[in-house]
Amino acid sequence: MILFVLFSWLLSAGIPKLQPDTQVKVGFPEPSDLSFRSSKNTLYGVSDGGSVYEFNLSGKTLRKSPFEGGDLEGISLGPEGVYVVDERFRKVTLLDSANLQEVKSWTLHHQGPRNSGYEGICWDQSLEVFWLVTEKSPILIEQYDRNFKLLKSVEWSGLSDVSAIAEHQGSLWLLSDEERKVVQLSKKDLKEINRMKIKATTPEGLCFISPSRFAIVNDDSAILSFFNLVQP
Amino acid sequence: MRLAFLAIACLFAIQTQAQFTLTNGNHSLQMSGLISGYYNHRFLNPDIAGNYLNNNPATGQLDYQKNTFALNNLRVQWEGRIGNRWEYELQVDFSRLGQTQNIGEFPALTDGWIRYKGFKAFDITFGYQKLPYSRLNLTPFKKEVYWQRAEIARGNVFSRRDAGVVLSKGFWGDRIRVQVGAFTGQGEYIMTGVTEGDNDPSGQLEYVGRVDISWPRVYKYNEVLDTRVSDEPNFSLGLNARHVKRLRSIPGLVDYDLKIVEGARSAAGFDFVAEYKGFSALIESHILSFRPEGPDTARLRGKNTDYFRAGGLVAQLNYFNKPLNSSLSVRYDNFSPNDLIQSNFEQTLGLMYNYFFTDAQAVFRVHYFHRLDPDNSLLLRRDDQIRVGLVLMF
Secondary structure, three states, X not given: OHHHHHHHHHHOOOOOEEOOOEEEEOOOOOEEEEEEEOOOOEEEEXXXXXXXXXXXXXXXXXXXXXXXXXXXXXXXXXXXXXXXXXXXXXXXXXXXXXXXXXXXXXXXXXXXXXXXXXXXXXXXXXXXXXXEEEOOOOEXXXXXXXXXXXXXXXXXXXXXXXXXXXXXXOEEEEEEOOOOEEEEEEOOXXXXXXXXXXXXXXXEEEEEEEOOEEEXXXXXXXXXXXXXXXXX | OHHHXXXXXXXXXXXXXXXXXXXXXXXXXXXXXXXXXXXXEEEOOOOOHHHEHHHOHHHOOEOOOOOEEEEEEEEEEEEEEEXXXXXXXXXXXXXXXXXXXXXXXXXXXXXXXXXXXXXXXXXXXXXXXXXXXXXXXXXXXXXXXXXXXXXXXOOOOOOOEEEEEEEEEEEOOOXXXXXXXXXXXXXXXXXXXXXXXXXXXXXXXXXXXXXXXXXXXXXXXXXXXXOOOOOOOEEEEEEEEEEEEEOOOOOOOOXXXXXXXXXXXXXXXXXEEEEEOOEEEXXXXXXXXXXXXXXXXXXXXXXXXXXXXXXXXXXXEEEEEOOOOEEEEEEEEEEEOOOOOXXXXXXXXXXXXXXXXXXXXXXXXXXXXXXXXXXXXXXXOOOEXXXXXXXXXX
């Protein structure tokens, strides 16, 4: 056992770990994704319980949606409002950003494990497409048009799981809950550009709030952590 | 032998696919399954008479009937969700279909239940299901690292499944989970010809309760290995108890005949688990107190008492390493079927190695059982043995 452990540690080369500079608690349980509303400097969040929240950067809840979904795991601002994705029922729902009421929905057709379905969604303004990602077994990075017609689906294997996806400054950014890592990918060929280990417990949501600053929310503790890409 | 298994594993891995989920936007149904099999080899001691054919050393032939291949599981599982309120599950183990009397640990039907989550106060689960008792019991086999649960929790001493109802409620983000249930008390036999679906003549039920407290995050029942390689320690403590009274025992089906005993039986136990940096550990213990009646009073062995106790302990240490896709585990367990007899407990040391294939949910598993008291004539004869095999989840 001791030899096995020593040998294992030799194989486990460490990578630098990003530390959060600010942490606040959000006012709702089991947050599972984030999206930044730059016009109001607020965040949208979804909870495993099926509700959508808007809150400020101090974590204070500003409003809660009348809409109640199922197992919501991803959220993104998009061309027509707020888009949320339900992992269990493989459903994307468009909410009116004024009142967070359901406008319409699309059922997708990922057939993998129920609890390893869609974990993230993000709108890519430059390509005018949505990117969606599944958690694992396998990790699929998919591209959809604004009517959720599948354009591209790529199996990707750089992490043991993915819990969120974001598009930022020409790259895709993936978050891993199990590995507590953020990975930057080229949108063109999904090749890895960079990876960072982050200090987090159960990171489920990711969004950028400025060119070099991003936020991560932890599912279990509901702690919202802010990181700078360039560490002092 | 090992190379042959690895070759078979690679073949399986290429052909495997993950679970399938169908959904119409409001109803999702997942189909999954598990196939596992192993080769079992016992290291028989030629000095023990019981190891010979017909228990007779004069035959000169050791009894190697347990050195064999075994299909351990052939399970198919359907898990459904309808909206946000209804869940259901059906699970069948086809490897058990031929067994109706001596059902061992479980019958062919391993789950068949409906859950309603529409009440604020609690969720209610109705049907044939696992009893909320013992973390080892509640951990799915597909997440375990061994070929056989420890003696105290493998289903020979107390039932692991039964028909009944469970009310459950989570608090503090599910870090605290409370479960209470009422069951027939007939255990797995309620689904077999042993009871033909009938309760005990007393008509009484078995009552079960369990509380789990996890910190700092939820410690799920399927977390045996620290596959997250946690950056901070995580803990969970579980406390559980159960009580039943029977007018009729069901003897002759499991080791030591403790599962259904005429009279009253109360049990209490605890389990504690921790994980950090790839290490995980478990300690679990149970004490069962029997107040036998009728023919079962013979278990009191003429002593001036109206009760006897049985019980045991399991301690397990695991280490998981992601780069190696491997885990190594050491387990100690003991079990005493009757405390009215001195030196009456069996002890086993287990060593388990698992290799996790990355291109499929497949595991190559070795489990070595070393008996620490092989010559205790008061107990059932058990020998050192090794099991080597494959688990494939699809």
